[in-house]
Amino acid sequence: MNIVVGVTGGIAAYKAVGVVRSLVLAGHSVRVIATDAALRFVGKPTFEAISRNPVNTDLYEGVSEVRHVAMGQEADLIVVAPATASFMAKLAAGIADDLLGNTILASTAPIVLAPAMHTEMWRNPATVANVALLRSRGIHLVGPESGQLTGKDSGIGRMSEPDAIVDAALAIAGRTRDLAGRRVLITAGGTREPLDPVRFIGNRSSGRQGVALAAAAAARGADVTLVGANLEVDAPAGVTVVHVGSALELSDAVHSSAPSAHLVIMAAAVADFRPETVVESKIKKDSTGDRMTLSLVKNPDILHDLALTRPDGQVIVGFAAETESDRDALLELGRTKIARKGSDYLVLNTVGWTVGFATEGNAVVVLNSAGDIVGEASGSKLSVADRILDLVS
Ligand code: C5P
Numbered sequence: 001m002n003i004v005v006g007v008t009g010g011i012a013a014y015k016a017v018g019v020v021r022s023l024v025l026a027g028h029s030v031r032v033i034a035t036d037a038a039l040r041f042v043g044k045p046t047f048e049a050i051s052r053n054p055v056n057t058d059l060y061e062g063v064s065e066v067r068h069v070a071m072g073q074e075a076d077l078i079v080v081a082p083a084t085a086s087f088m089a090k091l092a093a094g095i096a097d098d099l100l101g102n103t104i105l106a107s108t109a110p111i112v113l114a115p116a117m118h119t120e121m122w123r124n125p126a127t128v129a130n131v132a133l134l135r136s137r138g139i140h141l142v143g144p145e146s147g148q149l150t151g152k153d154s155g156i157g158r159m160s161e162p163d164a165i166v167d168a169a170l171a172i173a174g175r176t177r178d179l180a181g182r183r184v185l186i187t188a189g190g191t192r193e194p195l196d197p198v199r200f201i202g203n204r205s206s207g208r209q210g211v212a213l214a215a216a217a218a219a220r221g222a223d224v225t226l227v228g229a230n231l232e233v234d235a236p237a238g239v240t241v242v243h244v245g246s247a248l249e250l251s252d253a254v255h256s257s258a259p260s261a262h263l264v265i266m267a268a269a270v271a272d273f274r275p276e277t278v279v280e281s282k283i284k285k286d287s288t289g290d291r292m293t294l295s296l297v298k299n300p301d302i303l304h305d306l307a308l309t310r311p312d313g314q315v316i317v318g319f320a321a322e323t324e325s326d327r328d329a330l331l332e333l334g335r336t337k338i339a340r341k342g343s344d345y346l347v348l349n350t351v352g353w354t355v356g357f358a359t360e361g362n363a364v365v366v367l368n369s370a371g372d373i374v375g376e377a378s379g380s381k382l383s384v385a386d387r388i389l390d391l392v393s
Pocket residue numbers: 187247266267268269270271272299300301302303304317318319320321
């Protein structure tokens with residue numbers, strides 16, 4: 001692989017030499033891009049000798065070969081170790097005022113960052129927000145670990161060891177293209193069932209888990225269609241997005257894309273019922289007296305219908321969000337549900353007033369059609385998405 005190792009200006013830059021060394025010994029072609037600050041910690045000759053390649057630092061070198069774009073385009077993997085708080089802030093903002101920033105912005109390769117900084121800087125709200133933004137864009141983080149920091153203090157912020165960074169980066173790059181050539185249809189968000197032009201019956205799904213699945217599938221090379229119902233988060237770049245409102249709109253969008261999909265993941269929270277009539281103008285409170293009765297009719301069960309009409313070889317994944325907190329009872333609900341729905345897998349999680357919705361993390365159990373547990377995952381919604389794709393791909 002062609003690997004770019006970015007080195008930014010922190011004391012952990014001395015450990016970047018070990019990262020470069022391991023990648024070269026594993027047979028990869030490595031180009032180091034060091035920032036000016038990084039070269040105040042470790043000299044250029046060290047990186048040149050270890051990487052067996054010239055080290056580039058300057059945006060204005062090699063202009064005739066458009067180097068700032070070429071290195072990013074040619075890279076199969078970009079690893080930045082150490083990634084300082086300042087570097088991550090610039091990356092989150094899309095600032096490209098040096099060769100490393102330009103290279104990353106010009107690349108579609110997987111990006112792995114190994115942060116290193118003091119605990120206070122890692123916990124600073126600016127860093128926390130930047131890390132969340134970078135993760136939501138599909139950028140992978142390895143570490144930081146807890147342990148001895150540069151001074152006498154210790155805590156979270158220590159850069160992961162070089163071998164851990166290399167193992168994680170190569171694993172990410174290795175699975176990156178396993179969905180190349182596959183068409184994947186993903187639903188996300190929560191449907192809204194209109195009562196009148198102003199009101200709806202809805203649910204608290206934000207769409208984060210489905211959007212993370214779309215980002216992860218796209219990063220693994222899939223051709224992704226995301227049917228998003230009232231998403232509260234931005235859809236990832238590089239996927240085809242169809243925005244819908246109600247369950248019936250979601251049903252139409254799904255049925256038009258599903259026949260050509262290899263994999264369908266129904267992560268959306270679809271309303272089981274909708275108001276029987278949608279009133280054309282705003283319902284007035286005076287028109288109903290002190291009590292109002294709504295008549296609801298059942299929506300089609302899209303997942304169930306998909307499973308009945310699926311083309312040969314199509315894999316279908318359903319979701320079940322339940323308020324049941326007892327694990328055995330939750331699993332029993334899941335087993336009953338997958339038998340009724342007819343999907344190949346069911347991703348089961350507990351939701352409640354404070355868990356599951358609009359949160360950054362998630363914890364799921366995945367069942368197969370026989371009701372057996374095939375895997376579990378917890379962590380960021382992106383890492384859960386990757387684990388689900390590992391299980392079903
Ligand atoms: O029955 P329940 O709503 O818990 O099932 C959840 C799963 O079924 C999810 O995958 C959801 O996207 C899907 N579903 C559907 N059509 C409905 C209701 C839910 O496809 N009307």
